[in-house]
Amino acid sequence: MTKKREQILGTALELFANEGYQNTSTSKIACQAGVSEGLIFKHFQSKEGLLHAIVNLANDDIRDFIKRIENQDDPKKVIETAFDFPPLVSSNRDFWKLQFSLKYQCPAKQQYHEKKELINTFETMLEKAFRELDYDNPEMETELLMNIIGDLCRKHCNTDNGCDQEYINFVKQKYEV
Amino acid sequence: MTKKREQILGTALELFANEGYQNTSTSKIACQAGVSEGLIFKHFQSKEGLLHAIVNLANDDIRDFIKRIENQDDPKKVIETAFDFPPLVSSNRDFWKLQFSLKYQCPAKQQYHEKKELINTFETMLEKAFRELDYDNPEMETELLMNIIGDLCRKHCNTDNGCDQEYINFVKQKYEV
DNA sequence: TATAAAAGTAAGTAATCACTCACCAAGGTA
DNA sequence: TACCTTGGTGAGTGATTACTTACTTTTATA
Numbered sequence: 001m002t003k004k005r006e007q008i009l010g011t012a013l014e015l016f017a018n019e020g021y022q023n024t025s026t027s028k029i030a031c032q033a034g035v036s037e038g039l040i041f042k043h044f045q046s047k048e049g050l051l052h053a054i055v056n057l058a059n060d061d062i063r064d065f066i067k068r069i070e071n072q073d074d075p076k077k078v079i080e081t082a083f084d085f086p087p088l089v090s091s092n093r094d095f096w097k098l099q100f101s102l103k104y105q106c107p108a109k110q111q112y113h114e115k116k117e118l119i120n121t122f123e124t125m126l127e128k129a130f131r132e133l134d135y136d137n138p139e140m141e142t143e144l145l146m147n148i149i150g151d152l153c154r155k156h157c158n159t160d161n162g163c164d165q166e167y168i169n170f171v172k173q174k175y176e177v
Numbered sequence: 178m179t180k181k182r183e184q185i186l187g188t189a190l191e192l193f194a195n196e197g198y199q200n201t202s203t204s205k206i207a208c209q210a211g212v213s214e215g216l217i218f219k220h221f222q223s224k225e226g227l228l229h230a231i232v233n234l235a236n237d238d239i240r241d242f243i244k245r246i247e248n249q250d251d252p253k254k255v256i257e258t259a260f261d262f263p264p265l266v267s268s269n270r271d272f273w274k275l276q277f278s279l280k281y282q283c284p285a286k287q288q289y290h291e292k293k294e295l296i297n298t299f300e301t302m303l304e305k306a307f308r309e310l311d312y313d314n315p316e317m318e319t320e321l322l323m324n325i326i327g328d329l330c331r332k333h334c335n336t337d338n339g340c341d342q343e344y345i346n347f348v349k350q351k352y353e354v
Numbered sequence: 355t356a357t358a359a360a361a362g363t364a365a366g367t368a369a370t371c372a373c374t375c376a377c378c379a380a381g382g383t384a
Numbered sequence: 385t386a387c388c389t390t391g392g393t394g395a396g397t398g399a400t401t402a403c404t405t406a407c408t409t410t411t412a413t414a
Contacts, residue, residue: 002360002361023285026402036362038403040403042362047401047403100281101282104280104281105197106195106196106197108200140343140344144348147325147328148324148325150328170317170321171317181392182391203372204371204372212392212393213392214372216392218373218374219390224372
């Protein structure tokens with residue numbers, strides 16, 4: 001990967017995340033990245049192709065996390081590991097900001113948010129854990145915890161100085177982890 | 178209010194909510210509303226003025242709801258009333274879709290999402306209720322329930338055939354309401 | 355060293371954008 | 385009737401958009 005290609009990807013991620021995909025013109029990306037506008041289209045064919053490339057880049061992080069949660073046997077540990085996900089969001093904040101903004105865009109752009117592999121694995125593991133721990137309604141418990149984790153991720157995206165540890169501990173306590 | 182003005186407001190809300198503010202051009206609104214493009218600017222001065230007018234329109238619904246929650250004395254009833262909010266979202270789905278999409282836009286447009294009056298009243302009432310019910314940590318309980326209600330609202334926005342009643346009942350049970 | 359592919363640029367393109375302007379029509383009031 | 389405000393139109397405006405084209409430079413390799 002050439003340096004200018006990396007420059008384009010980095011600048012575009014930053015602008016897409018913080019000013020919105022629609023609000024970011026290819027000329028602005030080129031200008032801020034210090035490259036000619038034509039180069040963007042040489043590398044990524046279209047503005048949407050650039051978005052696609054950016055979204056695919058962060059998939060490795062996600063696959064690593066899935067492996068970590070899959071390797072847990074102890075159901076309590078599974079639930080505990082779930083709470084490690086929001087901090088992961090912090091470490092790649094612009095990417096997740098972009099993800100959440102795409103989720104609430106028009107249907108045409110929502111495809112780029114579909115981290116279904118991650119979400120499905122997450123849900124399956126949690127439901128199994130709740131079942132092994134003899135919770136009354138493992139399905140609904142999973143839906144609730146997915147919501148809670150999702151909100152934590154959203155918060156991590158938008159707060160600069162890390163996370164609200166008191167709140168995290170409070171929720172963890174509810175699950176005795 | 179004239180008929181054509183209403184047409185503009187209705188069409189713009191529908192398009193802003195379902196295709197995004199940035200993706201909706203004033204010419205498209207005019208075309209679909211069956212009016213001339215110039216009329217939009219006669220009535221609302223700018224595209225952003227139109228957005229502003231739309232966002233202000235739904236404030237009455239919100240104020241009604243605030244009054245309802247404020248008039249509750251019984252703390253259990255306060256928590257129960259909180260669960261009435263997501264169905265309210267269903268009754269004006271396009272407006273709330275727009276609200277959530279604006280929340281994840283660039284900072285320039287986020288001002289139109291600030292339903293702070295609603296959120297603050299909500300939070301204050303819930304915290305008071307949790308305190309009266311002798312919960313260990315009323316602040317954190319409030320944050321958690323606000324998250325749960327927020328997620329329910331998001332779900333109500335995006336599902337066509339009403340709400341996931343089983344999940345709502347499951348959560349209500351946790352609060353014994 | 356010759357050469358071809360890849361990296362990169364500057365100056366375009368047509369289309370679309372939000373917005374304006376000159377003008378018309380209807381309705382209320384003096 | 386005269387006149388003025390308000391509602392409404394259609395054909396513009398310049399700026400910006402995503403994208404292209406013709407061209408040059410760098411890099412890899414046979």
